[in-house]
Amino acid sequence: MKYLFIICILFWNLTGITVAAPDKAQVMELLEGRHWKLDVESFQLLGDDTDKVLIEIGGDTSLINYLRFRALYALSLFPTENTASFLELYAEKSFAPLARRGFEALKNGFYKTQPQRVKRLAARLLKHPNAQVRISAARFMRSVDAPRFKRFLKSESDSWVRKEAQK
């Protein structure tokens, strides 16, 4: 009985270690910096449930944008279905700067595993009203679907957008 109790305690502790989500403050600290770069190792050390905290930060409309932008970008390190759905939603439904970053994060995190899903989203974003979102989608399309990219160049009315898309 005593040994069973010890095993239960050990199991409970270990389970606690593996599933504990990091504090929001811990994640936020990794999103700080004036000239921020994604620190892959530090995020991965935070554990699997970090994506839930990042989704919470990315969706928090009361937070300053730079933290929300970076949270979306960091989500590319956690390629779960939950993450993909969240990024797709933000790429299509949010304001343009966040939409572009949602698409970029989806592309970075999911193109290797779900290329068709990313391509479908990119194809829709080629018609986005915001030029920077179109440019982002077009640059991706250029590398994966040259005929579609050429069609985009023919249909795009802004010459500077066509020029930027080809950079």
Place this chain on the structure above:
Amino acid sequence: MFNQKRNLKYPSLFLICFFISTALFLNSCGRFILKDEGVENKSIEELSGVSSAKTNIDGLNTAISEITQTVGSDRLLAGSFVVPADGISFLLSIFLGSNYNIKFYSLTDPDGTDILSASSTPNLYNEASGRLGNSGYANVLVPQSPSFNAKAGTWTFKAYTNDRVNLALRTGSTPSAATITIQPYITGTTWSAGDISAALSVMSSIYSANGITLTINDTITISDTQYAAVSGTFTDSTTSALVTQGSTAAVNLFFIEDYSGSWSNILGNAAGIPGSMGIANSWNGVLISLTAHVSGSTLDAQLLGETAAHEMGHQLGLFHTTESGGTVFDILTDTAECLNSTKDFDRNGKMSAEECEGYGGENVMFWTPCNPASRSAGKKQETLSSHQQHVLKYSPIAK
């Protein structure tokens, strides 16, 4: 008859062709060799070491001149310039078309000390802008700390392949205070000049409290849609076209609506440490993202002002007092250092402004802003050390 004529004509034709071919060949060889030495398209006059005429920057005691260079036996380009007895500071800049890698090899003061050499004391080895070979532009600022001064006499330099060398030389009386002119620009259509006025006031107050008066010109709106979001790479064609519009008599702050591409996650960036001063070019300004500084639907004026002050500090030659890991610090001896070994309380390898309170976390040039909770509690980054102020007061773009 015809054959006779042909026989007579052919040798002279052959000789003419031979001479033309030889001349073309030698010319192309010469061009090739010159190109290899980095002096392509330079005339004999340009290679003779004679400096061109000076241009004074409006309202400043700073003159811009181009220095001609000669090719040494070591294949490096070399030149010299004279700092007069009332010399205050200078920025020596080299440029290379097509944005190829470029850097200085040495800069020797009138006493014979190469301030870019690791064996000199003090030195700017691995500190001068372009030390790793920047794209298209590199420079050296004197003084970049009070340990250096623009000594009177002849300075000599050597540089790797470049197209031209410019000197911005400030003269006059020793500065005890300084005034710097700021030219703000705003891009995109989401925000207007009025939206950034509070942030500009914050920036002005920060510098004023540190002995620097800012004269802030009226904000210029650049409404062309291609400039709404630009890359943070100053050699990008769009960014270059934007920044080149900057004033030559001011520090240019480009409040862009957003960054594009891989730069989308930063708050702002300067064209160098320092960037260019007094010359219209791709490196004559800083970029600051407006969208990144928005909470809800309003700009965070305090943070935006601090970012503008920070990027301007870089543009004028100030480094981060402490870098993110807490193991790299600026070259100034009076700025607080926040050490990883004693201050990284949460052991995450990142020095936060909160962990570094009292150890540089409140400095304008700390690597990261205060976190949102601290900012809500009124924490600010508004201090500059005496040595940081010295660099700004002596700047070639100040008066």
